Amino acid sequence: MALKDSIAKYMDAGYPMFYINTFEESKTESMLKSIADGRRVAIWSIAGGYSEYDTKNNEYLISQNKDDAFELQNVLERKLCDENELNRSILIIKDAHIVLENEEVKAALKEIAVKISEGLDSCVVLISSVVTIPVELEKYITILENDYLGFGEIRDIIKGFAEDNGINALNPTLLDELAVALKGLSEYEILNFLSLALADDGELTRKDLSLIFEQKKQMILKSGTLEMISLNESINDIGGLENLKKWLIRKSAIITNIPAAEEFGVDMPKGVLIAGVPGCGKSLCAKATAKLFEIPLLRLDIGKLMGKYLGESEANFRKAINLAEAISPCVLWVDELEKAFAGIGGDGGHEVTTRLFGSFLTWMQEKTSAVFVVATANDITKLPPELLRKGRFDEIFYVGLPNNSERAKIFDIHIKKRRKNAKIDISRLVSKTDGYSGADIEGVVKEAVESAFANKKDELSTEDILDAIKNTNSLSVIMKDSLDRMKKEYENRKLKNASA
Numbered sequence: 001m002a003l004k005d006s007i008a009k010y011m012d013a014g015y016p017m018f019y020i021n022t023f024e025e026s027k028t029e030s031m032l033k034s035i036a037d038g039r040r041v042a043i044w045s046i047a048g049g050y051s052e053y054d055t056k057n058n059e060y061l062i063s064q065n066k067d068d069a070f071e072l073q074n075v076l077e078r079k080l081c082d083e084n085e086l087n088r089s090i091l092i093i094k095d096a097h098i099v100l101e102n103e104e105v106k107a108a109l110k111e112i113a114v115k116i117s118e119g120l121d122s123c124v125v126l127i128s129s130v131v132t133i134p135v136e137l138e139k140y141i142t143i144l145e146n147d148y149l150g151f152g153e154i155r156d157i158i159k160g161f162a163e164d165n166g167i168n169a170l171n172p173t174l175l176d177e178l179a180v181a182l183k184g185l186s187e188y189e190i191l192n193f194l195s196l197a198l199a200d201d202g203e204l205t206r207k208d209l210s211l212i213f214e215q216k217k218q219m220i221l222k223s224g225t226l227e228m229i230s231l232n233e234s235i236n237d238i239g240g241l242e243n244l245k246k247w248l249i250r251k252s253a254i255i256t257n258i259p260a261a262e263e264f265g266v267d268m269p270k271g272v273l274i275a276g277v278p279g280c281g282k283s284l285c286a287k288a289t290a291k292l293f294e295i296p297l298l299r300l301d302i303g304k305l306m307g308k309y310l311g312e313s314e315a316n317f318r319k320a321i322n323l324a325e326a327i328s329p330c331v332l333w334v335d336e337l338e339k340a341f342a343g344i345g346g347d348g349g350h351e352v353t354t355r356l357f358g359s360f361l362t363w364m365q366e367k368t369s370a371v372f373v374v375a376t377a378n379d380i381t382k383l384p385p386e387l388l389r390k391g392r393f394d395e396i397f398y399v400g401l402p403n404n405s406e407r408a409k410i411f412d413i414h415i416k417k418r419r420k421n422a423k424i425d426i427s428r429l430v431s432k433t434d435g436y437s438g439a440d441i442e443g444v445v446k447e448a449v450e451s452a453f454a455n456k457k458d459e460l461s462t463e464d465i466l467d468a469i470k471n472t473n474s475l476s477v478i479m480k481d482s483l484d485r486m487k488k489e490y491e492n493r494k495l496k497n498a499s500a
């Protein structure tokens with residue numbers, strides 16, 4: 001449901017207080033005025049102080065700004081003394097995260113919330129780009145996210161921008177490409193990015209897409225919940241894991257052709273959980289998936305969502321998910337899943353983590369958007385069983401240590417990346433590296449190339465790599481016990497092996 005509709009519904013149902021998490025203050029203010037339904041709209045901000053807007057005649061009332069109206073606390077106390085000041089009104093408070101640090105403001109808002117809960121026709125809307133909900137107000141506040149712009153709206157903004165700047169009609173393909181690149185951004189950010197793109201040569205061209213992509217990466221990073229990752233690795237950079245690769249290629253036929261797949265009745269894929277031995281290509285697969293699907297890759301660090309205020313972590317989670325859905329189709333990579341949700345349900349289960357886990361499960365279960373989740377985990381035994389049940393992920397794959405033919409392919413990939421023309425006897429390397437992970441193999445090749453260079457050799461040789469192998473302890477030696485335990489667990493659970 002759009003923000004406008006949901007807030008109108010909550011308001012009619014007598015909810016006292018809303019917290020709208022947005023950068024777009026003026027757009028939100030206009031939206032609130034449009035649903036005021038004859039109520040007075042009072043607005044307070046740090047810079048503007050207090051003012052009132054008459055929604056019947058669409059005009060600002062003579063500002064009641066006195067010197068003391070810049071102090072929110074005075075405004076709230078005046079309203080508490082005279083209920084007529086509150087009745088049939090919407091009180092909008094901007095810069096909420098700053099003013100909610102004040103004890104008197106918190107106490108007055110609580111009193112107002114109680115009055116509204118008891119039947120007064122009013123509501124308070126707190127607006128801020130940062131969610132900070134004090135415990136005292138937690139049970140009165142409903143957190144809402146501003147809507148992201150739809151594809152059509154973004155196209156209209158670009159067209160409007162082009163017209164305003166005297167740019168001839170944009171070619172429709174470029175217009176669509178720009179709109180896709182600008183998904184997930186606010187109108188303010190879109191106009192800024194377009195101005196920046198225009199500034200260098202006075203034109204909007206395909207060249208500007210990479211500039212927009214870089215700027216968007218920064219914006220997403222600043223939002224604090226997601227990170228946009230550049231796509232450098234492809235499916236051909238993964239040695240082995242043939243079952244998993246085949247499965248991903250099948251899903252790519254859907255994701256790269258969503259309208260036709262939907263038309264045919266294909267369900268939108270939810271995603272995949274890739275679990276198993278460290279350094280064996282799980283992260284590599286997450287990155288290669290986005291490249292294969294030709295869509296952006298967003299990384300979600302669940303640990304970073306944890307906030308100090310009650311409800312803040314779930315609000316951050318919703319914010320991340322809303323952003324991912326606005327950018328969709330995209331791959332959402334949830335890294336180190338077991339670290340985020342370890343111990344849930346047991347004695348050590350932390351309340352916030354448990355609630356966050358609940359939100360994640362519900363979202364996965366109900367998800368119909370084109371956000372393809374790739375979750376990676378080292379130790380599946382630490383994950384709560386609910387996560388592994390049907391309906392959450394489309395499939396769970398186990399990644400073990402690479403077998404002989406996989407090690408041969410991994411050696412080949414990493415040698416070719418560095419020394420294309422080297423003549424190496426890979427079968428000799430394979431026979432000496434049983435128990436090595438993909439990361440171990442990459443490490444060995446790197447070291448051999450470095451030492452061949454240091455020893456002023458013309459080319460990398462098989463012997464250089466064999467020497468590096470001698471100096472390396474394989475993962476299976478370092479982690480023998482836990483690898484054996486993991487392997488047994490995966491066999492017991494009959495998980496699909498990523499390798500053929």
Ligand code: ATP
Binds near residue numbers: 284285
């Ligand atoms: P962790 O659980 O420790 O995060 P991981 O399973 O995600 O490990 P990756 O980060 O994907 O492991 O692997 C580390 C590096 O090792 C990769 O960047 C890649 O260079 C190399 N590597 C691992 N497995 C493979 C593979 N199957 N094919 C090619 N390279 C591999």
